[in-house]
Amino acid sequence: MNPFKFYLVTDTHYFEPSLGCEGKALDDYMKNEMYCLAESSRIVHATFDEIIKDTEIDTVIIPGDLSKDGEKQSHVGFVKELNRLKDAGKKVYVITAGHDYNDNPRGYVGENYVPVEPTTFEELYGLYYDFGLSEALAVDKQTHSYVAQVAKDVRMIAFNCDSNRETKGSIDDRLLEWAKVQIDKAKADGCFVFCINHYPIIPSVPVFDLIGDAHIKDWRKVASFLADNGVNLALTGHMHIQSINEFYSESGNKFVDICTSVLVGSPGKYRKITIEDEATVTAESINVPEFDWDKGGRTTEEYFDDRAVWAAPNRIRRALSGDSFFKRFATKIFNTNTFAQLGRKLLIRVPKEIKDKKFCGFTGELARDIFKGDQPYTEGTPVYTVIARFLKRFRPILNIASKKLAKDGIKPDLTDMLLNTIGNNKGWSDNNATIKLK
Ligand SMILES: [Fe+2]
Ligand SMILES: [Fe+2]
Structure with a gap:
């Protein structure tokens, strides 16, 4: 095969500003x-402007969470942006995800959250028909x-694992069987x-293995099924993190997942991906450009970075909020020590x-650094040393x-999982790497 190069952008969470995005409610x-x-x-x-400037790469793939929270007008605005790519000669393939349909999306006006027009899952089919579905060789109507x-x-199988609120984040047996038929046809x-x-x-x-919503349900089964049927590469998003991971099925087949950050x-990264040949993929990360703000x-x-360092401790403060003596004591220690x-x-x-x-x-810096990938706190660094001592205590x-x-x-070995979450010991970069698929 010839090398296939494309842009991978994900979790664009586009919000239409005219719906309201200022004031205390937003803050x-x-x-x-x-x-x-x-x-x-x-x-x-600004990102699409950069992609348009690149006359070498003509394909853009976006695996979901296109809008902030399923506001109809956000989809309308985002489709306009996708059409700019199309008008510039790009082929665009998207799937939608959990943040693209919602019964109660809202705008932010002064002190108030105001309801705005929602989008149903069924409506997404028509809204994004021109960006993948219109030229599909096969469509699973249910998802x-x-x-x-x-x-x-x-050939690309674009799974939609978020077609139903009750089963979000899952590729069930029925969909896997549908995929197997498609894989066999493609191979033939x-x-x-x-x-x-x-x-x-x-x-x-590693710690995301313990969080149900951080990965597809029954992930070992899904990864094994795909690897054993000859699909060795997935491109994903959702967790807003830069990471590249590999897994081997019991039959010894390799599976590689390249997860890309929120845009x-x-x-704030997107990627240039090159499938060099059947056994090799290269991922290169690009920073979001300067934008008008x-x-x-x-x-x-x-x-x-500043937003991450500021917001992450606030999340911990929120988790610790409450009137119990323990929570007040823990908040004081957290804020001051x-x-x-x-x-x-x-x-x-x-x-x-x-x-x-x-x-x-420090918790803000740690969150920032974990989500950037290539986590720096490996054995021998002061942060590793102190966290290892805390974990021992x-x-x-x-x-x-x-x-x-x-x-x-x-x-699970929680100490091991935590230490391998703060320091990348995998032997390759999460941001820029050439990875063997077999
Ligand atoms: Fe997202
Ligand atoms: Fe998501």
């Missing part, structure tokens, strides 16, 4: 969000999953086959490089948690 909502809402349409516009010939000898036609899906198929970092906020003199990356102060309370030695760092601020609690989380009698 309250955004306190806990690592991505941007008022800015999203400008970010999409809007489809198959497209994206290059002369390359001499095509390389890969898939896109909104939810990651492999958990993006409209930290980490008063960012206070900061670059786009600095602007996104440095690592040195926490270390003294728990009898843990803290490396001098980080002893004056405030714990709450809390071992009895982790042991109880591990027993509760055991599946099929296998207890």
Whole structure:
């Protein structure tokens, strides 16, 4: 096969600004969000401008969460943006996901959340028909999953795992069997086959394995089924994280999942993907460009980073909010303590490089750095050292948690999972890598 190059953009979360995006209601909502809402349409516009400038690559693939929350007008605005790509000669393939239909989307006007026109799942078929479905070789009507010939000898299975609120994030047996028929046909036609899906198929970092909504349901089964049937590559989104992971089925077949970040906020990346041949894929990450917004003199990356570092501790404060003595005590410690102060309370030695760092601020930096991929806190770094000591101190609690989380009698090693989440020990980059598929 010839190398196939395309752009992979995901989680555009486009919000139509005329629905209202200013005032206290927006500020309250955004306190806990690592991505941007008022800015999203400008970010999409600027990114698509960059893609349009590239005359070499003519394909753009977007695996879901196209709108903020299924506002009809956000879809109308986003379709206009997709048409700009089309008018510039790009082939565009999208799938929709959970944030694209909703009974109660809202605008933000002054102090109030105001209801705006929603979108049903059924309406998405018509709204996005021109971006994949219209040229599909096969469509699964129930989920809007489809198959497209994206290059002369390359076929893409676009799974829609978010067609139903009750079963969101799942590719069930029926859909897998439908996919198998499509894979067999594609192989008989001499095509390389890969898939896109909104939810990651492999958990993006080890602790995400413990979070049901962080990956496709029964992910080992789905990854094994695809790998054993000759599909070795998935391109995904949803978790707003940069990650590349691999998994082997019991039969020894390899599966690779390239998960890409949200476009409209930290980490703010999109990718150029090259399927070099049947056994090799290259992923290159690109920062969201400068966009038309008063960012206070900061670059786009600095602007996104600052939002992540600010919003992540707010989420923890929200989780700790309440009137119980324990919650008030924990909030006070979280807000005020440095690592040195926490270390003294728990009898843990803290490396001098980080002893004056405030714990709450650090959680923001940690969230920012985990979602950017290539997590820097590997063995030997001060942060690794202190977190490993904290985990050792809390071992009895982790042991109880591990027993509760055991599946099929296998207890997860929580210490190992946490340490491999803060430091990338995989041997390849989450951002820029050439990966073997077999
Ligand atoms: Fe998303
Ligand atoms: Fe999502």
